[in-house]
Amino acid sequence: MRLHLTPGLGQRRLSNLYQAFGSVDEILAADPVTLYRRARLPKNIALAIPPADCSQLLRTAGELAAEGVQLVCRGNDNYPDLLDAIHDPPVLLYVRGRFPLPEGLAVVGSRRASPDNMRLVRDICRELAACDIPIVSGLARGIDTAAHLGALDAEGWTAAVLGCGIDRIYPQENSRLFQKIAAEGTLISEQPPGMPPKAGNFPSRNRIVSGLSRGVLVAEAAVRSGSLITADFALEQGREVFALPGPVQRPTCAGTNALLKEGAHLVTEARDIIELLWRKNYRPPSPEPLPDVDENLSETDRKVARQLGSSPLHIDEIVRKSGLTPMEVSAILLHLELQGSVVQLPGMRYQRA
Template identity: 40%
Template sequence: MERKCFWLWLSRIPNIGTKRFLSIYEYFQNIEEVYYANKEELSMVPNLNKVAIDSILNHKNLKDTLEYAKKLEKQKVDTLLLEDEEYPKLLKQIYDPPPVLYCKGSTVIDEVAISIVGSRKASYYGLKMAEKLAFELASMGITIVSGMARGIDTYAHKGALQAKGKTVAVLGCGVDVIYPVENKELMQEIELKGSVISEYPLSILPKPNFFPARNRIISGLSLGTIIIEAGEKSGSLITAEFALEQGREVYAIPGNIDTTTSKGTNNLIKEGAKVVTKVEDIIEDIFPYLHSKIDLLSNRTQDHSAKQYEQVTEEEKIILMKIKNGFNTIDDIIRECGYPTSTVNACLTMLELKGIIIKYIDGYYLK
């Protein structure tokens, strides 16, 4: 608890944002030493100006921090520190990870995650696409990350919950602040079945400049980001930019060329974002990460295999027929079907996840 208090203390000092915190941490390697450091020692930290140094020196009192820690415990809010083993590994890899993450709900955030973001004023088509993709991905054990804003974000979270999957809501305010207010029940459900997280301390209200910073966490937690309906100056495009900077995949759902909320996504496609028309377009990219989860997911899907069988695609049906006829290795299936290797791999993964086929050393077989 003592170690955590020093992190909470420094993270809440005025004029110490994420970048300065990270500079301080890189220099001292131990936040407790910062508390006992003098002005001369603090002045050795790169990028730490006089205002920030004075702010640290004027706030050397842990009494308020200890009271704050009690408040966190009372409200059942957990914290993840950057140096904690449980801190999300993908997020730790970005340029400026939050030193402290506040969490309501589960503190275990799966590495196999995809974020879905888009317009707050989305069309019916956009909302249903967000819900559908989130449902299908979550059904396969993929965590859905979004920002719990109105529109696309809300339906992405709802789709994941309908699939009884995991979803993470990243807020641009404290985790004890409900925003938007109409999402109160949704937030409560996510707390029970997923995670509500933020880098902002308790009681911090949302501000416009908080949301772009929040977006780097959404993309940072994810292997890739799906953009569904975004205007030319949409905040969702900021998330896409962060994803590219972080070396993550950017996906876009094509939209009506006459609709303003589709201009941003259509421009992304022109600039090289991967077009998504079905969930397999995403699965083929994250296949190496997803494949390790198949054994864990198979028990969950077996009970629903009959229902899932009805939902197989035409490509999957053809592959199933080839397996049934004895063509059960990847090379055989590719040769007989004429599909690209990536398509066959994606379809086989989907069929395994649906509990329809099983893989042995010598190939695939119907269950």
Template identity: 40%
Template sequence: MSTASLRSWLALRAVRGLDDATVCRLVQTFGSPEAVQAASIDSLMASGCISASLAQAIRRGPDDHTQQGLDRDLKTLERLQLSVVTCLDPDYPPRLKMIHDPPPLLYVSGALTQADRHAVAIVGARRATAAGRLLTEELSRDLASAGFTIVSGLARGVDAAAHRGALAAQGRTVAVLGCGIDQTYPPEHQSLRKEIESNGAVVAELPLGSYPHGYHFPRRNRIISGMCLGVVVTEAAIQSGSLITARLAADQGREVFAVPGFVKADNSRGPNGLIKQGAKLVETVEDIIDELLPQLDAPFRERLKGRVPHPVESPPQLGKAEATIYLALSFEPTHIDDLITNSRLPAADVAAHLLALELKHLVRQLPGQTYLRL
């Protein structure tokens, strides 16, 4: 996109009172933002989209202060080598274009591709349990291995696990930010963001420099759900923002999936509630794929039907002491002191066997000397 064309997009979006849906309708009606800006007040009003005052604001164009801000933004985009995809571009996510209020433009680092039309969102609690993160990674990895792009919000907890699962499968993943594209939130996910940019895209609708205010995220969530065939909620409390994403997905006609959990656990109340309301219960990736198959294009559907399901893994061949420790573990974190007590083995032996099990990718060590069975 040329600098002049991008300036026209940014200038049109900067008109106070002009919402996203109206911007998209105007450029689709007139063919380009330049044509919108050049149209007469009568033509703008005849489009049925806007009032006389908004038509006059479009004709006036940005004031000097706004123009200076646009100049700075254009220089920043060039300096950071960021791209912009508009609702008229072929690379704009096709499903996102169909929602009620699609963003007129998306700032992008990395790249959106045609493969992203087969996208599934995985969202959930920021304070996810170790078991929740592990299951999220597993679902994400299996979906990415099957060819789906994983979309999430780069947040702590479930979102980060979803991105990491896709990256572990060398698949595509997209992070949708609730701040400007020139910022990373949370800041400790800067390295994760770089990995995502190399294997997918980071996108944002907010102007450059926008701070990650809490009120940005509920609106951001419509993009996460809008890009996708469906939304999976793995863990979420009753007040979790991921339930907003699930509600938006249902409103947009997308599939909603939820992973059930222990009825007394706070992080299970959200998914369990969604299941009560009709969300598809998920135990394995096959539950998601089977539900989405009718919506997929024929070549992708045939590819999925022809894939070999994960074989049922036979119990690992372990020595007696290793087997004792392995069986004492579960999918909930277990402290090493409890393993020593339950196995009745010397502490040094338990530590050595745990290391051996880690090397065999059968257990994972977590902070605080706790361990989880894989």
């Protein structure tokens, strides 16, 4: 933290120092001339490194400790292995809540996501968290919020990587969610305490979101968006990329549809992710009791209705199981939906009401 709070010593210079010296202790033991020769650190910055007994440093450390914040340095035993293996791992993390964090799934997407995709992401994250898979996101509006809430619904583990200091809440509307994650999950930041949410912090934050995870799910992202930056980081880091399909007319789905064209894994339910990355974690959800199929329906209508339960089923699977033609199944599903006995979900999926 002495290095982190040094004026002029930003993330890039701090990473260069770590690469040159290999440990924080070695950096702090070096004189200004050695710091310049080995890492090109300007003398004025080297002389500005605060001493260990600096009053501001001790006050800040005390405030963080009072909030339950711990410092996790690169090279510590509890520094995440996945994150340590990326191209530019953060030298220092400020962490509040449960730690160390197991390998999880990153979930990112539009701040202006549609209600349908918000519900779908929340459902997917709820099922993933119920299978002991941590959900990693960025506490932003929209998809990030839905992802965190889904994990908390299942009393699972969720981590929020912040684009500001660990002592700042952004956006303010998520202050209750911030406190709930602090109490039940994990808050993480590489920014020094007091750092406001500057636009330049968020792309670097995204590399940590993907770096902590085995894979990244992109839900409803425009062609030029921070979510696609996260997907790029994921590809560079060798992570699996997943995407939700969306209507081609919706601008906020253009990015996810482009990812699918480029080979991202198509996702319509949690099982699509679990079977690829966490097969051993899969536990089929307990079936909920459903009302009997209406005996007043025709035989073909009952044949389709019997295929549906509390878990969503894609229309292609309904066709396969019922033995009817796609046109017959589409007409029957529309009839059942108008009756109120069937609900259509995004991605041409259906379930009993």
